[in-house]
Amino acid sequence: MTNLHFPTLGRSLVAATLCFGLGATMASAETWRMATKQPSDSPEGIIYDFFAERVAELSGGDLTVDVYPNEQLGREDSILEQLELGTVNIYVEDSFFLQKWVPEIKWVAPHFLFQSREDWVEFTRSDLVQGWFETAEEVAGVRALGEPMAMVRGPYRVLISKEPVESYEDISNVELRMYPDELAIDVWQHLGADLQMLAWTETYQALQSGVVNAATSPAALVEAMKFYEQAPYITRTNEFWQGLPFMMNAAAFDALPEKDQQALLTAHEEAGAYSAELMAENAAGMQALLEERGVTFTDMPLEPLFETMADWYRERDAAGELPEGLLEAAIPSEG
Known part of the structure; x- marks a missing residue:
């Protein structure tokens, strides 16, 4: 009689073993792959590593993030495919890359429309811009973690030139290195600059040879x-x-699990705060160092420049050349 139950008992033991093994697998730490363009020793790379360390700590080791700098997992087009498929879990880069799925997002950072970062961030929280991010999720299954613009790059833009630029009228004397961006080209041509299309890596030699006498940069x-x-x-x-x-x-x-989702969200929020602090320190340190090397930092009045450009945007809006609602979202008084 006992022998008749051996097969059943054996099957039960096998099932229990499989369930135990499956449970152990499910309980093991999950690893996310995070792709970036910047080297690990750059300011941005330091922040990415900080984020990964905090995720591991906050999740109790149940979720780890492996950071792949320097495009180790491939260039942007390849990464975007992997992000859609889920073989890459996070990609960190300027939101312009979302144009693959949302063409309107090229307007996410209009030139000379926001004098302060705070005003710009408020614009990115508008229904208009949030709708662009929602479209990326609908089309590609890709979503921003937390506050999209919490991570700071820059932290601001400068014009580097052979001659001082003391007012925006001086821009008409500038031969400027430019990159293939339609809005940037339109803006700088409107301001009177003579543009030369050059790769970022060609800029130093172009300045040295006199092909250009100025360049923009974070x-x-x-x-x-x-x-x-x-x-x-x-x-x-x-x-x-x-x-x-x-x-x-x-x-x-x-x-x-909810706790690991929260670990990601909290680590991202902390990384954003850290990035603002680190980028501000780097910018201040850069200025002090370069002034010692004989570089002159020029204070150009910005209000006239931004007033001129606001009029230019209004003209484009009236001509139907801006996304509907952009100017209202950017300048609430326009609504």
Whole structure:
């Protein structure tokens, strides 16, 4: 009689073993892959590593984030495909890359429309811009982690030139290195600059040879790129503001336990605060260091420049050349 129950008992033991093994697998730590363009020793790379460390700590080790800097997992087009598929869980870069799915997001950082970062961030929280992010999720299953613009890049924009730029009228004397962005080209041509289309890596030599006499840059990259060696005048312009959304595979996030979701959200919020502090320190340190090297920092009155550009945007809006509602979202008094 006992022998008749051996097969049943055996099956029960096998099932119990499989369930135990499955439970152990489900309980093991999950690893997310995070792709970035910047080197790990850059200011941005330091912040990404901080984020990963905090996720591990806050999740109690149940969720880890492996950071892949320097495009180790592929260039942008490849990363976007992997992000959709979920083989890459997070991609951190300027939101312009979302144009693959949301063409209107090219307007997320209009040139010379916001004098302060705070005003710009408020614009990115508008229904208009949030709708663009929602479209990215609907089309590609890609969602921003937390506040999209919490991570600071820049922290502000400057104009590096061979001659001082003391008012926006001086821009008409500038031969400016430019990149292939339609809005940037339109804006700088409107201001009277002569543009030369050049790769970022060609800019130093172009300044040296006289092909151009000026270039725009985030303040954080001025020292590293050494453009100041050929163009010793730096003018803060606040041309546009930059944030770095942590864009993630939405399905992967939704599948996580609530505590691990919260670990990601909290770590991201802390990384955003850290980025603001670190970028401000770097910008201040950069200015002090370069002034010791003979670089002149020019204070250009910005109010006339921004008033001129506000009129330009109004003209484009009246001509139907802006996304509907953009000017109202950017300048509430226009509504």
